[in-house]
Amino acid sequence: MEIFQQILFAGVFLTAIYFFSKRMAMIRKLILLGQSEKFEDQPSRRWMNVFMLAFGQKKMFKKVPVALLHLFVYAGFIIINIEMIEIIVDGFLGTHRFLLGWIPNYYSYLINSFEFLAISVIVACVIFFIRRNALSVKRLQSSDLKGWPSKDANIILVTEIILMLLFLKMNAADTFLQSKGIQPYSQHFTGTFLFSSFAHPLLNYFSTETIIITERICWWLHIIGVLGFLNYLSRSKHLHIILAFPNAYYARLDPPGKMKNMPTVQNEVKYAFQPELAPSSPGEQAHTFGAKDITDLSWKNLLDAFSCTECGRCTDACPANQTGKLLSPRKIMMSTRDRAEEIAKKIEHQIDWKAEEKSLLFDYIKEEELRACTTCNACVEACPVSINPLDIIVQLRRYLIMEKSSSPQEWTSMFGNIENNFAPWKFSPDQRIDWTKEST
Amino acid sequence: MNVPIWSEEINKGNQPEILFWVGCAGSFDARAQSITKAFVTILNKVGISYAILGKEEMCTGDPARRAGNEFQFQMMAYQNIQLLNSYQIKKIVTACPHCFNTLKNEYPELGGNYEVIHHSTMLQQLIDQGKIVLNENGTFKGKKITFHDSCYLGRSNNIYQAPRAVIEALDASLVEMKRCKSNGLCCGAGGAQMFKEEEKGNSRINLARTKDALDSGASVIASACPFCNTMLTDGIKLNEKQEDIKVLDIAELIAQSIEL
Numbered sequence: 038m039e040i041f042q043q044i045l046f047a048g049v050f051l052t053a054i055y056f057f058s059k060r061m062a063m064i065r066k067l068i069l070l071g072q073s074e075k076f077e078d079q080p081s082r083r084w085m086n087v088f089m090l091a092f093g094q095k096k097m098f099k100k101v102p103v104a105l106l107h108l109f110v111y112a113g114f115i116i117i118n119i120e121m122i123e124i125i126v127d128g129f130l131g132t133h134r135f136l137l138g139w140i141p142n143y144y145s146y147l148i149n150s151f152e153f154l155a156i157s158v159i160v161a162c163v164i165f166f167i168r169r170n171a172l173s174v175k176r177l178q179s180s181d182l183k184g185w186p187s188k189d190a191n192i193i194l195v196t197e198i199i200l201m202l203l204f205l206k207m208n209a210a211d212t213f214l215q216s217k218g219i220q221p222y223s224q225h226f227t228g229t230f231l232f233s234s235f236a237h238p239l240l241n242y243f244s245t246e247t248i249i250i251t252e253r254i255c256w257w258l259h260i261i262g263v264l265g266f267l268n269y270l271s272r273s274k275h276l277h278i279i280l281a282f283p284n285a286y287y288a289r290l291d292p293p294g295k296m297k298n299m300p301t302v303q304n305e306v307k308y309a310f311q312p313e314l315a316p317s318s319p320g321e322q323a324h325t326f327g328a329k330d331i332t333d334l335s336w337k338n339l340l341d342a343f344s345c346t347e348c349g350r351c352t353d354a355c356p357a358n359q360t361g362k363l364l365s366p367r368k369i370m371m372s373t374r375d376r377a378e379e380i381a382k383k384i385e386h387q388i389d390w391k392a393e394e395k396s397l398l399f400d401y402i403k404e405e406e407l408r409a410c411t412t413c414n415a416c417v418e419a420c421p422v423s424i425n426p427l428d429i430i431v432q433l434r435r436y437l438i439m440e441k442s443s444s445p446q447e448w449t450s451m452f453g454n455i456e457n458n459f460a461p462w463k464f465s466p467d468q469r470i471d472w473t474k475e476s477t
Numbered sequence: 478m479n480v481p482i483w484s485e486e487i488n489k490g491n492q493p494e495i496l497f498w499v500g501c502a503g504s505f506d507a508r509a510q511s512i513t514k515a516f517v518t519i520l521n522k523v524g525i526s527y528a529i530l531g532k533e534e535m536c537t538g539d540p541a542r543r544a545g546n547e548f549q550f551q552m553m554a555y556q557n558i559q560l561l562n563s564y565q566i567k568k569i570v571t572a573c574p575h576c577f578n579t580l581k582n583e584y585p586e587l588g589g590n591y592e593v594i595h596h597s598t599m600l601q602q603l604i605d606q607g608k609i610v611l612n613e614n615g616t617f618k619g620k621k622i623t624f625h626d627s628c629y630l631g632r633s634n635n636i637y638q639a640p641r642a643v644i645e646a647l648d649a650s651l652v653e654m655k656r657c658k659s660n661g662l663c664c665g666a667g668g669a670q671m672f673k674e675e676e677k678g679n680s681r682i683n684l685a686r687t688k689d690a691l692d693s694g695a696s697v698i699a700s701a702c703p704f705c706n707t708m709l710t711d712g713i714k715l716n717e718k719q720e721d722i723k724v725l726d727i728a729e730l731i732a733q734s735i736e737l
Contacts, residue, residue, distance in 0.1 A: 099660075291582070292581075292582050292633060293632055293633050294578040294582055294628075294629050294632075294634055295582035295583055296542055296543070298586055298587070299547050302547045302551050303551050303587060305548075305551075306551040306552055306555050326547065327545065327547075354660070356662055356663040356682045356685065357678070359682075359685060360678045360679065360680040360682050360684075360685055361679030361680060362675070362677070363676065363677070405676055405677070408676050409675075409676040409678075411628070411663045411665060411666070411667040411670050411682065412543050412667050413628040413632065413667050413668070414628055414632040415628070415663065418659050418660075431543065434543075434544065434545030435545040437545055438544060438546045439546065439548065444544065444545075444546075445674075448544050448669065448672065450672075451540060451541075451544070451672040451673075452544075452546055452549055455536050455538075455540075455549055455553065456549065459534075459535035459536055459553070460504070460535070461501055461536060461671075462501065462505050462506075464504075467532060468504075468505065469499075469504045469531060469534060470480075470482070470504075470529075470531045470532060472510040472513055473478055473480040473529075473531075475478070475510075475514070476478060
């Protein structure tokens with residue numbers, strides 16, 4: 038019987054890890070479809086960002102109550118995963134609460150703290166669930182989240198609540214059986230735990246056999262649930278719990294106002310002014326100026342897209358969005374990921390996606406969205422996980438202007454003025470000093 | 478007014494210490510011209526060794542680059558850098574955060590390396606050094622002044638304190654808007670929006686920001702960017718508050734508070 042459970046456990050565990058690894062390999066492949074960009078400078082500043090922004094959630098604390106609730110879920114989830122180590126070892130070796138034998142004096146403190154965190158996670162997730170569905174928080178009610186994204190968010194919250202309840206129920210059944218002297222539970226005597234013991238009076242109504250089965254079912258459902266959730270999160274917006282860390286490390290460290298340079302254009306302009314510097318043989322040609330599809334973006338833009346948890350703080354802060362324009366920085370990130378996921382499906386079905394006409398720009402992101410951006414960096418500042426939607430917006434704008442010559446009429450005039458008069462307005466260079474001729 | 482021009486100074490055998498980069502708004506826009514004049518008044522009064530490029534100055538390329546026209550940006554940058562380097566310019570001050578950002582952050586990798594400061598920082602330094610002496614009973618003493626953070630000064634370049642220090646030096650009471658500093662709301666002009674109509678929406682960005690300013694209860698809205706100034710001035714006019722509330726650049730606040 039024991040050995041059958043061990044084999045079953047090993048099978049379930051390895052299958053889950055196999056599918057998870059396969060999925061993560063696909064995400065890696067998708068991210069590397071982006072252009073290469075190096076981020077190796079200033080490692081100490083980068084580690085500081087990982088520590089402060091990802092680990093310490095510094096930007097979340099712009100709004101303290103929400104940040105604290107989120108911290109409970111985050112800390113609870115991470116720390117309770119230490120409990121997973123015990124469950125996995127027990128599963129493979131057929132032991133029961135193996136950590137108890139190793140740290141008999143501290144074991145109850147450990148599990149009590151896990152139980153406290155489990156309760157915190159449940160409370161926070163219930164509040165989040167109510168807040169998301171019953172209260173009118175603008176960024177959570179936005180049309181960006183229509184359909185799957187809002188379901189995704191609720192599935193995550195409910196799953197976390199269920200997983201924590203299973204953990205508490207498992208402990209309740211276990212300690213109840215210990216107190217009744219039932220083997221093998223009483224061999225691993227832990228004493229009752231702080232929170233799960235509240236369920237003991239309820240258990241009096243059931244037979245010992247039912248409670249033993251309950252304990253086993255909870256144990257199995259908990260581990261299957263966690264492994265299932267691991268696979269689910271890799272396909273959902275919840276991936277941020279993993280990717281927030283590398284995303285903080287690879288965040289741009291330049292002043293936010295600095296736009297990425299385009300050395301190819303820089304050189305072309307230089308050779309136009311100084312033809313003697315131009316290389317005699319034409320270098321590699323066929324560059325796309327700006328970005329039309331995800332393959333034209335940097336790999337960091339794609340890592341950003343997979344790190345996004347669709348919280349909408351960027352869109353909330355966006356001046357264009359606040360005044361009813363079509364632009365939503367969150368939607369820019371979601372569209373980028375949607376396009377990447379579509380390519381993933383094509384790769385899995387071995388369809389030649391490169392031959393198709395579809396692209397991120399036009400099919401997922403409309404010109405009107407891009408035109409509304411004031412490049413104010415509010416979205417970049419707002420993001421708790423170091424995402425830069427502005428970087429994608431300006432690359433798509435570059436494509437529109439430089440490859441499509443598509444610009445609003447006023448911008449066309451502005452370009453004309455800059456070219457002919459060296460100023461965006463229609464004044465001649467001679468008028469530049471007219472103001473000096475007036476008195477103060 | 479007396480404004481030294483770099484090429485003329487060179488011909489006279491002078492090498493000014495600082496270039497005052499006026500910018501297109503400061504040169505051509507009627508409202509922004511008074512900011513330029515106010516700043517020049519201060520520079521002249523303090524006796525700084527400076528000059529402007531005059532007719533040789535060109536757009537930095539900021540609006541072209543943000544709109545997506547990298548070719549045009551590179552053209553402008555190339556020509557400006559050639560000129561700045563030929564004059565061996567070391568230090569630049571500008572009253573425009575967009576020019577400031579481009580000159581400071583984007584020109585170095587194109588071969589233009591200068592010490593670039595924004596006029597808010599320079600004004601703060603001059604006050605701290607005692608070179609700007611403010612009137613005992615200045616125009617703005619005790620007045621409620623709010624400061625609107627320009628995106629290209631604040632979030633883009635992390636300059637929040639210098640313009641506030643300038644306002645506080647006036648003995649005015651600085652009141653913050655609900656959204657300020659890194660949470661400040663854009664005026665709506667950046668990203669080359671200044672040069673086109675806003676996209677379809679249900680309101681205008683400058684009206685949203687003007688509302689923030691009105692809610693602060695201030696009688697003066699201070700800015701440190703000619704574009705923000707224009708957007709907020711328009712917002713105040715649309716609210717028909719131009720009689721009660723003034724939108725002024727920090728250079729104008731100072732110029733109105735010193736003995737001439």
